[in-house]
Amino acid sequence: MEKNLRRIDPSSFSISANIPRANMPPSSEEAAIPMEETCPICKGAGYFCMDVPINDPNFGHLITCQCKLAEKEGRQRDKLWQQSNLQAFETKNFDTFNSHIVGVNESFARAKAFAQAPKGWLLLVGGYGCGKTHLAAAIANEAVRREYQTIFMVVPDLLDYLRSTFGPNSEVAYDERFDKIRSIQLLVLDDLGAESSTAWAREKLFQIINHRYNNHLPTVFTTNVDLDKLDPRIASRLLDVELCRQTVIQAKDYRQTTRNNNIRYK
Ligand SMILES: [Zn+2]
Incomplete structure (x- = not known):
């Protein structure tokens, strides 16, 4: 499963609009966050849906975004470091x-x-x-x-x-x-x-x-x-x-x- 996920290039498909937050105009607080800090793939949600036809096995599946995986990895590394x-x-x-x-x-x-x-x-x-x-x-x-x-x-x-x-x-x-x-x-x-x-x-x-x-x-x-x-x-x-x-x-x-x-x- 994980191997399959890695092969998916998120930039090759668009993000469906099931994440309400991504569709809202940014609040003034959000607008203050520099652009590079908001993930362009999931718009900060951490997950996204693939835009695929309804008969596709991946239809409606939430995919964990790279940014979320990186964050998790960072936390694990912090934990390893603290423990060391x-x-x-x-x-x-x-x-x-x-x-x-x-x-x-x-x-x-x-x-x-x-x-x-x-x-x-x-x-x-x-x-x-x-x-x-x-x-x-x-x-x-x-x-x-x-x-x-x-x-x-x-x-x-x-x-x-x-x-x-x-x-x-x-x-x-x-x-x-x-x-x-x-x-x-x-x-x-x-x-x-x-x-x-x-x-x-x-x-x-x-x-x-x-x-x-x-x-x-x-x-x-x-x-x-x-x-x-x-x-x-x-x-x-x-x-x-x-x-x-x-x-x-x-x-x-x-x-x-x-x-x-x-x-x-x-
Ligand atoms: Zn992301």
């Missing part, structure tokens, strides 16, 4: 990443490929300031653009959240946000490390990661610590080469190098 938690990382995308710095090339290519069609796990390893957070945020931004349900979380913030939500005396048995993070289409966890948090919060973090491991849900991690410093249960899952690809960013200080007018890092 990327607001502070809005400008971190692949275009703003300096991929010419020595040592970032392979990771840049891997991150970009992953973002096209998130599948499995990707682990970005690198020292402080190597650009791994930028790459992780770029993946998330690109995924949102491609309409993947995505959540970007800095791990210490996530642990704070888990600690405040769950605890030995907590009566929270089910938490919607926890469930969302656990099962979202794409989860990006920035700065996985040797977290100092409560055992409870760490257990909840493990539950999130284990759920995603068991269900092969696309997940990106960044870390600047050796895997043997991590919770061994998390490390062993990250070392599963069937699921997880690891890429090491060699640039020692991406931010510094980028700031210094793209001086090559030695």
Whole structure:
């Protein structure tokens, strides 16, 4: 049905006059709206009828206008964006990443490929300031653009959240946000490390990661610590080469190098 609708070119037929609003002279308020804001196809109604003979199967059918579909799409994108938690990382995308710095090339290519069609796990390893957070945020931004349900979380913030939500005396048995993070289409966890948090919060973090491991849900991690410093249960899952690809960013200080007018890092 939808496919058929797309093939109809609304400009190829006239609009029948079943939309009373379209036939009325514009009120002064409407006249103040710039022309380009009123859809010429449906005159702002959002729907139109095809002008076809009475025996045509489409006779009398209301067609959803392109403008209405675009509006719906925009709303969905807004929702995806709100949910993504990327607001502070809005400008971190692949275009703003300096991929010419020595040592970032392979990771840049891997991150970009992953973002096209998130599948499995990707682990970005690198020292402080190597650009791994930028790459992780770029993946998330690109995924949102491609309409993947995505959540970007800095791990210490996530642990704070888990600690405040769950605890030995907590009566929270089910938490919607926890469930969302656990099962979202794409989860990006920035700065996985040797977290100092409560055992409870760490257990909840493990539950999130284990759920995603068991269900092969696309997940990106960044870390600047050796895997043997991590919770061994998390490390062993990250070392599963069937699921997880690891890429090491060699640039020692991406931010510094980028700031210094793209001086090559030695
Ligand atoms: Zn329209």
